[in-house]
Amino acid sequence: DQQVKQNSPSLSVQEGRISILNCDYTNSMFDYFLWYKKYPAEGPTFLISISSIKDKNEDGRFTVFLNKSAKHLSLHIVPSQPGDSAVYFCAASAGNYGQNFVFGPGTRLSVLP
Amino acid sequence: DGGITQSPKYLFRKEGQNVTLSCEQNLNHDAMYWYRQDPGQGLRLIYYSQIVNDFQKGDIAEGYSVSREKKESFPLTVTSAQKNPTAFYLCASSPHRDNRPYEQYFGPGTRLTVT
Numbered sequence: 001d002q003q004v005k006q007n008s009p010s011l012s013v014q015e016g017r018i019s020i021l022n023c024d025y026t027n028s029m030f031d032y033f034l035w036y037k038k039y040p041a042e043g044p045t046f047l048i049s050i051s052s053i054k055d056k057n058e059d060g061r062f063t064v065f066l067n068k069s070a071k072h073l074s075l076h077i078v079p080s081q082p083g084d085s086a087v088y089f090c091a092a093s094a095g096n097y098g099q100n101f102v103f104g105p106g107t108r109l110s111v112l113p
Numbered sequence: 114d115g116g117i118t119q120s121p122k123y124l125f126r127k128e129g130q131n132v133t134l135s136c137e138q139n140l141n142h143d144a145m146y147w148y149r150q151d152p153g154q155g156l157r158l159i160y161y162s163q164i165v166n167d168f169q170k171g172d173i174a175e176g177y178s179v180s181r182e183k184k185e186s187f188p189l190t191v192t193s194a195q196k197n198p199t200a201f202y203l204c205a206s207s208p209h210r211d212n213r214p215y216e217q218y219f220g221p222g223t224r225l226t227v228t
Contacts, residue, residue, distance in 0.1 A: 004155070034216055043117075043203050043219030044156075089155060101217065103148075103155035 003027045006104040019077040023090030030092040035075045038087045080111045117220035124225045134189045134223045136204030145187035146205040198227045
């Protein structure tokens with residue numbers, strides 16, 4: 001049973017437009033969420049995180065929104081650039097140290113020039 | 114430069130052989146992790162270690178073993194007992210602050226193929 005779901009395996013967006021990647025979770029104990037970006041044959045790189053005490057966090061072109069009541073978070077990328085083309089993983093943790101990171105299956109974003 | 118290194122990038126082994134994947138970090142992180150990624154799936158936790166000489170099983174530890182004799186190093190052995198060892202293996206480390214899990218820093222990965 002997947003605790004972290006990314007229901008869209010892939011997404012295509014035109015360069016300059018907004019990319020919205022979605023993530024849903026089932027465990028109400030999750031209170032810290034992260035987004036990672038991964039290029040083929042490389043390790044994931046950390047993008048942005050959000051604590052459950054917030055509903056929004058911004059870092060440059062990247063904004064993460066958290067809707068706790070819906071158990072849903074989203075990553076917005078504005079404007080999208082071709083270099084953003086990668087697989088994006090959502091991850092969640094439930095308070096205890098380290099071992100409770102749970103990753104979603106990922107969404108492949110393609111930004112078309 | 115600080116970071117995590119994994120070697121080798123590609124590894125080929127015959128079925129029935131044990132193989133050890135290397136992971137080294139110079140970020141001074143206390144915690145280190147091993148994940149496995151299969152096509153179309155997220156990262157699944159194999160083992161993690163919060164401190165030297167201590168490690169815990171993750172969700173899919175069967176057929177794997179680890180050691181943590183030094184803070185910088187967390188090698189993973191894929192034993193012949195692992196039924197489906199062919200996968201992409203990722204090592205990560207994270208800082209320890211306020212007893213909270215924070216962002217993990219990943220190595221470049223090792224693709225293991227067992228035939």
